[in-house]
Amino acid sequence: NLSDNVETVLFRMSRGTSAKGLCGIPPVRDNIIRPLLTCTGEEIRQACKNSGIPFRTDSTNFDDSYSRNHIRQNIVPLFKKLNPSFETTVSRMIESINEDESFINSVGNDCYEQCFDNGSLNVLLLNSYDVAVAKRVIIKYLSAYGVAVDDYHLGGIIELIKSNGKFQIANDNFVVCEKGRLRYAKMNQTVDFDNLFVNKQIITNEEFLTNCKLLREKFDFFCDCDKISGNVYVRGRTENDKISPAGRGCTKTLKKLFNELGINVEKRACVPIICDDKGVIGVYGYCVDERVKPDSSTKNILLLKILLED
Incomplete structure (x- = not known):
């Protein structure tokens, strides 16, 4: 009823709310219809008395240790001292806010269609x-x-x-x-780099050049095997990682490289970083470091295929 609606609006105001919160209880929501939302509790009780309709009052309604009861018993009476028609006044305010909210939402929906893609x-x-x-x-x-x-x-x-x-x-x-x-x-996308399946093959440069197109489709990383220092391993990126992308003539952080490549920030933790004992030698699927790139003197090629999922 209207008294419930007034109490709801006051309660939301006390806790902080938006215009939507000030719209109060909706007259219709899904399969619920509230036909008495414009009648105060007192008007309903008086109508019952006049028509001889029995009703029951819940005794807990008088326990003002509950927030809603405190508003009903103590706050609303103070407003009624200022304005005896306080509940009706709030009802008009709720109706006005609902009208404004409906209009702004309508405009918002149209604008959403314009800028969503x-x-x-x-x-x-x-x-x-x-x-x-x-x-x-x-x-x-x-x-x-x-x-x-x-x-x-x-x-x-x-x-x-x-x-x-x-x-x-x-x-x-x-x-x-x-x-x-x-x-x-x-931002919770991660990869268990300790349990990756890495398909590693070493072939001659002549064999690589002969089957270059096929091997490039099958493997997502290759480098000069003889330029590798120590062991090759795969891990996730760390804050200070840097790379010198082959043919670029510069050194940059992986963060800057990822920005240039347009890799979404939530996916960056999943990109495998290939390293040897000296540091980063490649970003899997994207680039190889200048230090280990194949050239005219290359004899052997290291090929890697990393499976991120079973």
Whole structure:
């Protein structure tokens, strides 16, 4: 009833809420219909008395150790001293907020259709919207991943879309802003590098050149076997890893290389890094280090195929 709705709105206000929270209890939700939502509790009780309809009052309603009861017994009466029609006034406010919320959501849905594409949001368009609309677009986008956001995290995402980077929502749930797109990312993707299956073959350079096309399709990494220092092993990247990509004439961190290659941040921990006893000799599937690249003097080629899953 209306009294319940007023108590709900006051309770949400005391804890902090958005316009959606101030919309109160909906008259219809799924298969639930609330026909008495515009009537106060007192009006319902008086109608029952006038019609001789018996009703029961729950004795726990008078225990104001419960938050809702405290609002009913102590807070609402104070407002009624200021305005005897307080509940009716709040009802009109709820109706007005619902109208505004419905309109903004409608605009938000239209804007979502404009800026959503291929699993991400267009940041340029998102920044062009009014912040109230942009927030609703973000809420709708994240809800598809089962992620709910509060005002604090919405504010953080609004700041994020003005630059590049990532923002943590909760646990391993992140949003990433890069290359003009905002997307959801799950940051718990990892690989057990101690239990990889590595298919390793060593062949002559002549054999490699003869079957180059076929071998390149079968193997995702190759290098000059005789230039390797010590043992070859596969691991995940570390913070200070660097590589000199063959033919590039420069040395860079793997972080910078991954940025250039467009590897999503949530997938970077899964990319195998190939090393020998001197350091990184390659990024599996992407590049080989200048130090071990094949050239005209190469005699033997090391080929690697790494299986990340059974």
